[in-house]
Amino acid sequence: MEKKLARRRRLVLVPAPAQGHINPMMQLAKALHLKENLPVSDLKNLGPGRFLIKLAKECYVSFKELLGQLLVNEEIACVIYDEFMYFVEAAVEEFKLRNVILSTTSATAFVCRFVMCKLYAKDGLAQLKEEELVPELYPIRYKDLPSSVFASVECSVELFKNTCYKGTASSVIINTVRCLEISSFEWLQRELDIPVYPIGPLHMAVSAPRTSLLEENESCIEWLNKQKPSSVIYISLGSFTMMETKEVLEMASGLDSSNQHFLWVIRPGSVSGSEISEEELLKKMVTTDRGYIVKWAPQKQVLAHSAVRAFWSHCGWNSTLESLGEGVPMICRPFTTDQKGNARYLECVWKVGIQVEGKLERSAVEKAVKRLMVDEEGEEMKRRALSLKEKLKDSVLAQGSSHNSLDDFIKTL
Ligand code: UDX
Numbered sequence: 515m516e517k518k519l520a521r522r523r524r525l526v527l528v529p530a531p532a533q534g535h536i537n538p539m540m541q542l543a544k545a546l547h548l549k550e551n552l553p554v555s556d557l558k559n560l561g562p563g564r565f566l567i568k569l570a571k572e573c574y575v576s577f578k579e580l581l582g583q584l585l586v587n588e589e590i591a592c593v594i595y596d597e598f599m600y601f602v603e604a605a606v607e608e609f610k611l612r613n614v615i616l617s618t619t620s621a622t623a624f625v626c627r628f629v630m631c632k633l634y635a636k637d638g639l640a641q642l643k644e645e646e647l648v649p650e651l652y653p654i655r656y657k658d659l660p661s662s663v664f665a666s667v668e669c670s671v672e673l674f675k676n677t678c679y680k681g682t683a684s685s686v687i688i689n690t691v692r693c694l695e696i697s698s699f700e701w702l703q704r705e706l707d708i709p710v711y712p713i714g715p716l717h718m719a720v721s722a723p724r725t726s727l728l729e730e731n732e733s734c735i736e737w738l739n740k741q742k743p744s745s746v747i748y749i750s751l752g753s754f755t756m757m758e759t760k761e762v763l764e765m766a767s768g769l770d771s772s773n774q775h776f777l778w779v780i781r782p783g784s785v786s787g788s789e790i791s792e793e794e795l796l797k798k799m800v801t802t803d804r805g806y807i808v809k810w811a812p813q814k815q816v817l818a819h820s821a822v823r824a825f826w827s828h829c830g831w832n833s834t835l836e837s838l839g840e841g842v843p844m845i846c847r848p849f850t851t852d853q854k855g856n857a858r859y860l861e862c863v864w865k866v867g868i869q870v871e872g873k874l875e876r877s878a879v880e881k882a883v884k885r886l887m888v889d890e891e892g893e894e895m896k897r898r899a900l901s902l903k904e905k906l907k908d909s910v911l912a913q914g915s916s917h918n919s920l921d922d923f924i925k926t927l
Contacts, residue, residue: 525592526592526594527539527543527593527594527595528577528593528596528602530596530598530618532753532754533727533728533752534618534752534753534832535598535618536725536727537717537832538616538717538832539618541689541719567672567673569601570599570601571601573599574601574605577601577605578605578608581606581609581611585609590609590611592611592612592613592614593606593611593613594613594615594616594687595616597615597616597617597619597677600676600677600679603679603681603682603683606682607681612927613682613683615683616686616687616689617687618832619852620688620694620695620855620856621688621695621698621710622651622654622698622859623660623831623851623852623855623856624678624702625698626651626658626852627674628678628705630659630660630661631678633659634667639667643656644657653858653862653863654855655858657854658854658855658857660851660852660854660855661851662851663849670851680708685709685710685711685923686702686706686711687710687711687712687713687919687923688710688711688713689713689714689831689835690715691712691909691915691916692909692915692916692919693909694864694902694906695863699712709926711919711920711923712915712916713916714835714909715835715836715838715916717832717835717836717839718839718906718907719916728753728809728810729809729810730810730811731808731812733808734777734806734808734811735812735816735819737777738816738821738822741775743821745774745775745823746821746822747774747775747776747777747824747825747826747883747886747887748779748816748824748825748826749765749776749777749778749779750779750811750813750828751779751784751828751847751849752828752832752833753830754849755784756784756849757786758785758786759785759786759787762785764874764875765874765879767876768877768880769880769883771880772880772887774804774883774887777816778805778807778808779807779811780809781809781810813836817837817839817842822842823842823887823896824843824883824892825837826844826845826883827844827845827846827847828848828853829846829847829853829854829856829860829867830852830856831852831856834860838864838866838899838902839903839906841896841899841902842899843886843895844886845867845868845869845883845886846861846867846868846869847870865895866898866899866902868886870882
């Protein structure tokens with residue numbers, strides 16, 4: 515009897531070429547692979563992500579060719595692409611393939627991108643009063659909308675229009691949790707009018723392979739092992755954020771006068787306006803043994819360490835979820851785009867963060883660190899953070915909201 519060979523079905527996942535986008539996409543790949551037993555697609559690092567619009571134009575043709583080649587021998591069940599890799603939608607549309615958007619930022623960030631495009635189309639953004647609240651988006655102010663320090667408003671709006679375009683996508687999966695941002699989730703669901711599945715935090719749902727683009731310095735864990743429980747503030751500004759030399763100096767001085775122990779990640783090339791290298795600069799500044807500095811840390815391990823009490827962060831969405839997932843309250847110093855909205859939610863909605871706004875001065879650093887590490891206010895934030903941690907843990911367990919959402923999504927494949 516002739517046995518018919520089963521054709522392998524593939525999922526194609528397309529991450530944006532940046533650390534904060536690759537991590538959740540790899541985690542999703544693992545989650546789907548575990549449940550569906552599909553081979554994890556080859557994921558390719560497409561290079562630096564600063565020129566997303568250009569990238570989209572250039573990748574469209576080669577991606578379409580690649581799909582065409584794959585389709586000769588394979589059945590493609592679905593293409594899941596990062597919202598910023600929107601060129602994928604146009605390419606798969608021609609092959610009539612099922613496609614799904616993965617949003618690696620928060621639901622609120624997605625909503626904010628929509629709103630920013632609408633406001634821009636109506637009267638432009640120039641006349642809006644920065645401090646005022648955006649109607650129906652409490653607590654987001656106009657200044658918290660995801661404008662970028664790396665691009666003009668026109669460029670951001672062009673990009674956002676594309677990322678918000680659902681095209682032929684059959685659904686959107688988001689690395690968030692229903693209970694964290696229910697109103698944004700519902701707004702999005704109404705606006706998009708296709709199923710939206712909040713399935714995060716993905717890093718808590720599965721232990722995905724390590725995806726770090728930079729080498730993690732494990733020595734900081736040994737240093738943390740020597741510290742007292744709940745005594746260290748961890749400082750990291752993600753993979754993009756830049757600091758001026760004078761800000762770094764104010765920060766170091768504020769940390770010094772706060773008398774707290776700290777673990778600080780300073781990426782090579784992340785300090786601008788410095789005549790000397792970061793390493794030399796830091797040797798000069800940090801003379802105390804209360805501080806430890808690395809170029810890149812195993813962040814999830816650091817946040818899970820019992821010595822870590824608080825996180826000074828730029829509030830990238832992954833850092834936010836990783837901190838919430840470990841019950842670590844935050845000092846929020848957003849730098850650009852969605853980080854501003856995340857910081858607002860941390861401070862005003864979840865009430866587990868303190869935002870430091872305006873010029874970074876040593877006194878402000880000292881004050882914020884003490885509020886979180888020493889004061890009763892910080893204790894309350896810690897308690898709230900721990901309670902949120904439990905909610906997030908529950909969401910990815912059997913019958914949890916994100917667990918169910920992932921199952922619902924898988925049923926559609
Ligand atoms: C980018 C955007 O800047 C951010 O606003 C958006 O939400 C996601 O994409 P990034 O700035 O790198 O991300 O920040 P974040 O989202 O926090 O992601 C950083 C990732 O790098 C996290 O998963 C974090 O665990 C990891 N990391 C960071 C390390 O592994 N080691 C470090 O030392 C610092």
